[in-house]
Amino acid sequence: MSVSEFRRALAPIAEFLPVLTAEQEAAVADHIELLLRWNARINLTSVRKFEEAVRKHAGESLFLASHLPPDARCACDLGSGGGFPGIPAAIVRPNWRVTLLERDVRKSVFLREAARKLPNIAVATNQFEEIPDEFDWLISRAVNLATIRSGPRPKHAAVLGGVSLGANTGFIAKYHWRNIEVPWGKGGFLWLGDVRSD
Numbered sequence: 064m065s066v067s068e069f070r071r072a073l074a075p076i077a078e079f080l081p082v083l084t085a086e087q088e089a090a091v092a093d094h095i096e097l098l099l100r101w102n103a104r105i106n107l108t109s110v111r112k113f114e115e116a117v118r119k120h121a122g123e124s125l126f127l128a129s130h131l132p133p134d135a136r137c138a139c140d141l142g143s144g145g146g147f148p149g150i151p152a153a154i155v156r157p158n159w160r161v162t163l164l165e166r167d168v169r170k171s172v173f174l175r176e177a178a179r180k181l182p183n184i185a186v187a188t189n190q191f192e193e194i195p196d197e198f199d200w201l202i203s204r205a206v207n208l209a210t211i212r213s214g215p216r217p218k219h220a221a222v223l224g225g226v227s228l229g230a231n232t233g234f235i236a237k238y239h240w241r242n243i244e245v246p247w248g249k250g251g252f253l254w255l256g257d258v259r260s261d
Contacts (some may be wrong), residue, residue, distance in 0.1 A: 066085065066089050069088055069089075069091065073117055079246050081128060081155050083155070087154050091125070092117075095120065096113070097173075098145050099111070118247070120145065120147045121147075123245060124148035124149075124151035125155065126253060127152065128156065130253060131155075131156060133156065135199040137160040137161070137200070138201070139198045139215065140152070140161060140162065141202070143164060146178070148221075150174075152202060153184050159183060164189065165186065191215075193214075198217040199217055199218060199219060200217050201221075204222070208233055209228070209229040209230045209231075209232045209234070209235045216237060217258070219255070221254070221255055222254045222256070223253055225250055225252060237256075237259055242254045242255070243255065
């Protein structure tokens with residue numbers, strides 16, 4: 064798909080997103096196009112149409128990225144799947160080091176291909192608990208943080224989810240949370256967390 068098609072698909076929600084350069088638009092559009100091509104072979108998303116993938120996957124990820132401060136240096140995208148929110152976030156923040164963490168080997172192969180032209184991205188197939196790196200931010204989409212008991216504990220978290228993050232256990236209990244409603248779609252929220260000192 065062309066950059067102009069990407070721009071048209073994103074136009075209804077663009078006011079809520081960071082302003083992208085032409086190169087960034089092309090990079091996110093390429094990611095979506097590759098995702099939909101690979102989706103015929105491995106199940107990366109239930110979304111099949113380019114326009115819907117732009118708004119749902121890229122749009123929400125860019126909304127998350129707009130709430131990441133420019134001065135942080137690194138993030139871990141936990142359960143990256145098709146590369147959301149990590150790849151769009153890495154495109155918007157090219158000075159960040161972003162690790163896409165995905166246990167599924169086939170999805171990890173896709174992520175490596177999708178990130179091939181993005182030097183600030185690394186892909187890891189480890190368990191989160193096994194990751195030795197320290198990160199400024201934990202970012203994720205639709206991952207149950209309540210089940211995670213150990214691993215790196217970044218000072219900040221940004222999670223795309225629903226009206227609740229779930230039970231106040233695991234990594235959910237490790238942060239003070241506030242939420243921001245995603246201003247389009249149905250019931251989506253961006254949850255921002257700061258690590259508890261207690």
